[in-house]
Amino acid sequence: MDVLEQSEDLRKLYACLDGLEQERREAVKLAYLDGFSRQDLADRFGHPVGTIKTWLHRSLKQLKDCLGT
Amino acid sequence: MTDREDIEILAGEYVLGTLDSDERVAVSARRQREPLLDRAIHDWERRIAPLLQEADEIEPPPELFAQIAARLDSPMPSDALKSARTSDATALASLRRQVATWRSAAAGASLIAASLLGFIVVGEMQLSDDQQKYVAVFQEGDIPPTFLLSIDLETREMTIRPVTAVRPDGKDYQLWIVAEQLGPAPRSLGVLEVGTAPIRKRLEGYDAELLQGATFGISLEPEGGSPTGKPTGPALHGKLIPTAL
Structure with missing residues (x-):
């Protein structure tokens, strides 16, 4: 995959991430890039783990719908 | 929620790395016999991987490559290494995230690092006598x-x-x-x-x-x-x- 193609994927992914509420977007990135667990996210954002789980599930669904592939 | 959506969410969390250990082990086992789940995991990796470009780039410590080279020169049973490499795609996926930060310093870092991980695991197993x-x-x-x-x-x-x-x-x-x-x-x-x-x-x-x-x-x-x-x-x-x- 060349650099331009990667950038296009990244641009699209960002556009879709921008569609998420700010904290949920942060949560997705912290999980993927920094290895945060649900518990880590719960501590960071001050919500119960159940809420974090719901955030992640909704964010994933929204991302998939947005990316469309 | 339909079964199909369940699988998508499970695969998504697997790739994000937010499943707890038990769930993660269960999904690793299930994907071996459930092509739909396996496919969903690959799809999520493809969707989210562009984010890795955002990871901060850091210089590897100068002694790292000498250490890797020394380990690669050590004798190692090739079959054992192969199975260590392929048996845990999960570890590789995680590792890829780590090595993304090294990418600018050395294009081959991910392969070498993957070998290194395999070697460390195999090295521990060699104690089995x-x-x-x-x-x-x-x-x-x-x-x-x-x-x-x-x-x-x-x-x-x-x-x-x-x-x-x-x-x-x-x-x-x-x-x-x-x-x-x-x-x-x-x-x-x-x-x-x-x-x-x-x-x-x-x-x-x-x-x-x-x-x-x-x-x-x-x-x-x-x-x-x-x-x-x-x-x-x-x-x-x-x-x-x-x-x-």
Whole structure:
């Protein structure tokens, strides 16, 4: 995959991430890039783990719908 | 929610790395026999991977490549290496995230690092001639093993390898043991001097049976160790498993 193609994927992914509420977007990135667990996210954002789980599930669904592939 | 959506969400969380250890192990097993799930995981990796470009780039420590080269020169059974490489695509996926940060410094880093991970795991397994050798892996969720602990129950000699652990400024890793015979509170086994070299300790005064049933913990503490005598920071846990199966 060349650099331009990667950038296009990244641009699209960002556009879709921008569609998420700010904290949920942060949560997705912290999980993927920094290895945060649900518990880590719960501590960071001050919500119960159940809420974090719901955030992640909704964010994933929204991302998939947005990316469309 | 339909089954199809369940699979999508499960695969998504698998790739994000937010499943707990049990769920993660279950999904790893299921994807072997459920092509839909396996496919969904690949799709999520493809969707989210562009984010890796955002990871901060850091220079690898100068001694790293010499160490990798030295390890690659060591004799190693190729079959064992192959199975270590392919048996855990999960570890590779996690590793890829780590090596993304090295990418600018060396294009081949991910391959070499993958070999290195394989070698470390295989290296620990090579101890298996001796029934007294045990190993514990300190790992949480999607994070690759942070520490590997191996111990010879006969001599009580313990080696701890900080596989991916880096000591944050102003913090120290501290090792703990919890065993029925010791009561409910974790007992400190000391602060770990985390550098590039394996850490060696001798566990005087603990008998083999106790050690075999014990849970080991490594917690992140203020510099110099826990001020309270109990773990205060986030911790990883591991139990000993025999290297001879």
